[in-house]
Amino acid sequence: MTKAPRLPRRRFLLGAGGLAVAAGAGWGATFLTVYGDRRRSNVGELSFRNALRIPELLDPAPSADGRRHYRLTLAPGTSELLPGRRTPTWGANGPYLAPTLRARRGDRVAMTVRNRLPEATTLHWHGMLLPASMDGGPHQMIPTGADWQPSWTVHQSAATLWYHPHPHGSTGSHVYRGVAGMIILDDEHSDRAALPRAYGVDDVPLVIQDKNFHADGTLDLTETKLAETVAGADNLGVLGDTILVNGTYDPYFRVTTRRVRLRLLNGSNARVYWLGFTDDRVFHQVATDAGLLQRPRALHRLLLAPGERAEIVVEFAPGDETVLRGFEPSLHLGFPTERFMGGDDTFDIIALRAAPRLEPSPALPARLDGAPAPVAAPAGARRRHFEFTGLQINGRTMDMGRVDEVVPAGTTEIWEVERGDDWVHVFHVHGAVFHVLDIGGKQPPPYARGPKDTFYLHEFGTARLAVRFDTLTDPRAPYMYHCHVLRHEDEGMMGQFTVVPPGAEDRAPRTVPYGMPHAGGDAHGPPGGTSHHH
DSSP: OOSOOOOOOOOOSSSHHHHHHHHHTTOHHHHHHHHHHOOOBOTTTOOOOEEOOOOOEEOOOOOTTSOEEEEEEEEEEEEEEETTEEEEEEEESSSSBOOEEEEETTOEEEEEEEEOSSSOBOOEEETOOOOGGGSOOTTSBBOTTEEEOOEEEOOSOSEEEEEEOOOTTTHHHHHHHTOOEEEEEEOHHHHTSOOOOOBTTTEEEEEEEEEOBOTTSOBOOOOOOHHHHHHSOOOSOOOOSEEEETTEESEEEEEEESEEEEEEEEOOSSOOEEEEETTOOOEEEEEETTEEEEEEEEESOEEEOTTOEEEEEEEOOTTOEEEEEEEOOOOSOOTTHHHHTTTTOBEEEEEEEEEEEEEOOOOOOSOOTTOOOOOOOOTTOOEEEEEEETTEETTBOOOTTBOOEEEETTOEEEEEEEEOSSSOOEEEESSEEEEEEEETTBOOOGGGOSSBSEEEOOSBEEEEEEEEEOSOOEEEEEEEEEESSHHHHHTTOEEEEEEEOTTOGGGSOSBOTTOSOBTTOOTTSOSSSOEEEO
16 A cells, blocks of 8 residues: 555646647656656665754743743754755744744643745644634734744644744745744643653654755755656646655664654645654554544555644554655646656664663543544534635735735635646645545545645545634634645635634724734734834
């Protein structure tokens, strides 16, 4: 079993007809050369010689004011991502990537984000339910040299979230250079779940990213490839041929316990991974993006699109060794687009080597008590339809001043998300949690069932999502929904919605009155958070 099972297809944009057009234009030979060279793999090239870097854990105790204070400084640096080569990078509290932040439900958290990068940026708390003015979307820009100080109360279930920049038009380059980190949320139920929880020992973050490098070790930021001019098929942006895990090249992790919990994050700009182990061992998924599953789910493979997270528990015997591999993912795009978007690629991710003697681990629970119940839409729930085609949603490009939808707080709606072309698209919504009801009328794959905020659009046609919105309201500050292929997002495949008290939808503004202020707002901006220059 190496490829994700295919769902039914109804149409495609670039198939044999596209080849004929390319050939008719005199591109046929060039196309075939590019197509032949486009299958990528590192299998057999790695020795797994570098110990996995574990990001620093920020888990501060409450201060005298009752809040937990986190301090993040975004700055450029230099990293040895490849052996013996120095790479200019960006990071938070270090030259590349960012610390893991840990908090729990009920915590009052206060962030100080210092932007010492050469460009204005934002920091978005992906998956966090919090006020829109604290969300770190494209309206909360932090100028170079400025600080941003958002604060909120954590009021959601235990989950694995992440944080990354979200400046409109340059999210892809800011994330690709290295600003990204994981967030671990705990609650009373996760405390009692008998899951591995010793950070960096048997509870291990894996931030998976793909990169392209120049010969001198610098990052290749090129997004447009030759194939795009040949076939019109390569529109994803960066698809790298080198895999990093937590910024570690050619990594291994030494397993010291019978069971290990891996918190998987696809931190890539565009690549989709079809993850499993080279010995085809069974693992158990215990959480999706937005929280724990009610029952652990036995799997051999797991699809992870950009921005998606999953928690899995893997069992080891003394002396075991296996490799986590990204097998060829069926992206359901057809020939030749599938290959240009990574559907024929195979990458070894990380080796896991068990010690000769392993510490005991609790048995995997049959149920995870307190895990969130499935989001269920009530009869008569409001329906909204979103067609993802090209670089637009419902035929429109992102407008920072336009409110596309107004949603009543605390409601559950059915969002019908249609993939209308033969491109990779990944749906993400801020300020909400959803469950996938069906894909083209069929049950979603097992790995996609559970509380989510990010979702790969598997096929032409429509996926129905039951979306539960948070109770926080602000008619002036919008949340985003967008494609999480970062090039698509940057080129305008994004919309905005505000959340208002029920019954106030008709009175809510349909424009964003404050344009694009710096984080925390200006004289015309939303309240909450402060921002100042140094």
